[in-house]
Amino acid sequence: MGAHRVVVLGAGYAGLAAATQLAGRVKGRGGVEVTMVDAAERFTERLRLHMSGTGQELAELSVPALLDGTGAHFRRGWVTALDTDAKAVRIEGDDPIPYDTLVYALGSVTDTASVPGAADHAHTLDGARGAAELAGRLGRLGAGATVVVAGSGLTGVEAAAEIAERYPATEVVLLGRAEPCAEMNRRAAAHVRAALDRLGVRVRAGVEVTKVLPGAVELAGGETVPADAVLWASGTRVAPLPAAAGLDVDERGRIVTDPALRSVSHPDVYAVGDAAAVRQGDRVLHGTCQSGMPTGVHAALSIDRALRGLEPRPFRFGYYHCPVSLGRADAVVQFTRPDGRPRRLALTGRLAARYKETVTASPWPTYARMTRMPASGAWWPRGGRSTRPRG
Structure with missing residues (x-):
């Protein structure tokens, strides 16, 4: 019997969290292949796009380099369709990529379709x-x-x-x-x-x-x-790939998940980040890096548990803060309750700008820690509160 093939679609914050966490957990055990697919090799820092949109140069971050040493493999390609019957990902101009477990992390885009022009x-x-x-x-x-x-x-x-x-x-x-x-x-x-x-x-x-x-x-x-x-900058939507593949989606095209982040219609597909409709109590998480990375980590934990014959645990998350830049030397950081409601505490000015910069840069030490993480450990990125399963 061949290796269990896990394919992660999308090399954003949530996708990289899923791939690095899972690869670190199965490394050395054998029998599991982790492949990440994305249309570009350069990592897009979505948290800094308002800077690059004004002509400021950002660091060149390579996805293959970020995956180096993790055991996960990178394959560049533009995903054109999902074939859930054949359990394969269609790639433009290339052979399909078969999977046993799929992690959908292709995120969302600005909704420009709802307003003419x-x-x-x-x-x-x-x-x-x-x-x-x-x-x-x-x-x-x-x-x-x-x-x-x-x-x-x-x-x-x-x-x-x-x-x-x-x-x-x-x-x-x-x-x-x-x-x-x-x-x-x-x-x-x-x-x-x-x-x-x-x-x-x-x-x-x-x-x-x-x-x-x-x-x-x-x-x-x-x-x-x-x-x-x-x-x-008004509203977001998910690409039509999940709906076209027959997955259950909500009104914004997000994949509806169970508590373990599996698709409710296709349990061999996990959804993370902006592309997932993750329900927490009476609300659905709104897509941010703060919640996206923990969903990626939790999907990896769920897959690892399933591979070991264990039942995945439910995902639980609480917001911690809401940071917003106001140029390069000013910002506001609103600390929040787990459901996103504001607390009395907020940082402003230069101190908030330094805090915001620390948060924006935090994914890179996060991914580095994941690649060095022992198989029994779990590490949750700064920015939100999550459960911490033990294996």
Whole structure:
């Protein structure tokens, strides 16, 4: 009988956590092959895309190098389909990759399909290519140009602040249904608004963009806001691959999982990160690195237990903080209850910026520790609270 083949689709934070954790656990035992598949060899630091989108250079991080020494193998390829009957992954221009267990970690992308013109006329921060395209566009704009950031969530706030700081001669307009960082406590939210005001960002809350035009955005009610460039940061969706393969998905295309992070319709498929609809009590986790990496780790623990004939344990997670950058020297870190509600404690200013940088850089020592981890241990990355199974 051949080795048990585990294929991890997607080399993001959650996928790398799953691959390195599982490879470290089965290393030396034999009988298990771990293969990671991604369309690019360079790791995309999604937590820093608002920086690369303004032309700032980031470190070159190689996925094969990150996997070096773990026992996991990297295969570059663009996934075109999942064949759950044949238990194989279809790769563009290459032979299918068979699997016995699949970890789906291909994440999500900005939802540009729900508003006319967004896909054609707006930039996104979905990956390195989109960030480079936005940086190029911003670099060509002259003084007095207007950049509209559509979406007042954390991505929109960070991007608006970064653009305004990097290009002070540009007018930045942040549009959204809600006030920026309204989920934070009053002091933290006030600091965010004051920082945006200081940077010259014009905030318009309580508005909805209904159409993106070549040189403007249209709001509900018919008003248009001129724009020399538009960054779309409103909502996310999952690629149609899981739904097309027959997996049970929710209204956003995320794979519905059981407590162990297995697909409820296909238990040989695990879903982690943004692509998973993970229910915790009466809520579904929202996709962040904070929760994504622990889901990757837990999927690896679940697979390892199943391979040893044990029943996987349920995943439990609680949020710890909500950090948001406001340029390079300012930030807010809102500490939270496990369900995401804000606590009274929040950091602001330079101290918060240093904290945010530490959190952003934390995946790399995390992956390094996973590669050196003894098979009986478990290590959970900084950022959230999770259960710590013992084997």
